[in-house]
Amino acid sequence: MDMYNGGPEISIRSLRKDGMKFVLSNTDLSVANALRRIMIAEVPTMAIDMVEIEKNSTVLTDEFIAHRLGMIPLTSFDVDRIQYTRDCTCTLYCPNCSVELTLHVKVNVDFDDMNDPTIDKTRQVSSLDLISSDENVKPVSDDKSHPILIVKMRPGQEVKLKCIAKKGVAKEHAKWSPVYGVAFEYDPYNKLRHSHYWIEEDENLEWFVSDNAVEETPIDPNEPFDYNAKPDRFYMEVETSGCMKPEDVVLRAMTIMQDKLGGLQIKLDDEFKEDTQRWGY
């Protein structure tokens, strides 16, 4: 094992239900960036992927509603239990590779209230109206008073549909991303001069250093520019959609990286073992 200067270090700053801050240090920019990229695009989650609409007399078109449904984050704590549909033996979808959610809302006409303008007759259909077949995969709702709005309905309208949620990664569609954002910063004082700020007159007056700067020493104006310096402290902040715990997103990202490397190793083994022998090494 070759770890280079003791290997990467992690210091966790804060942990919340839907986000965390940590500092990754003693490693290269490429590793930190790989972690960031995997968290954004390659950690699998559940999201609505197919919608079968039986009835829709709302003002929104079928595809409009289907698109809105796809964007709703679903709890994906045990996404590992679910298979990718492409790996499943079923023809279209089955309980092993999907979760069904149904939505049926009909707003009845109440003739007594019909002509009373003081009564709000709009029915707000939200993520709370989605009934999931699986208790572990349902719309994220931390705050019941602020559910995710799908469509607004008036008396006499009806919407009835079935959603098929599938496992996927954000490389295919951003709706599968477990994170809303990953903040990534290094070198807050811009000692390495990786950033070129647009300025009017004075850079220091027009551009303020970030909060992370308290962890580093300010620039000494007498010190010459170190062109060999490399970034090695990375300030990261992960904000999840609520579909997974933030610490799990980070850990999953690293295991995915390992899986990718493992896959390459196996493939390389198959392809080139004989080549290496051929050259006599």
Place this chain on the structure above:
Amino acid sequence: MSTTKSARMEEDSVEVVDTGKVTIVPGTMTEPQCATFCLQDEDHTLGNALRWTLMKNPEVDFASYSIPHPSEARTNLRIQTSDKTTAVDAMFKGLDDLTDICSHIIQTFQAEIAKGEFEYDEEGVF
């Protein structure tokens, strides 16, 4: 050396062997110390990190990656090594080292979580 192997060697130099995830770009392995690997379905995520671990190996003289075309999901990784090793072996070492770094990050992260020396707010949201 069997005849089938030398036959395959000649074949390699004329046509693209595309059997899966890793291939050697034809004509780039003029000697065992250098090769350009073509990684299917990989991008900057792995390419850059792997490039870095390869360069950390003192036996590697040159390591670099490129994505020839943005709409093709593949990455080319060029390795040139000293006489003490081969490009394929250097690649194996690079993969091993990066896997070690990943496991080290996982362990350190889990240890930090277990220690609990940070601001913690179970219900806190943005």
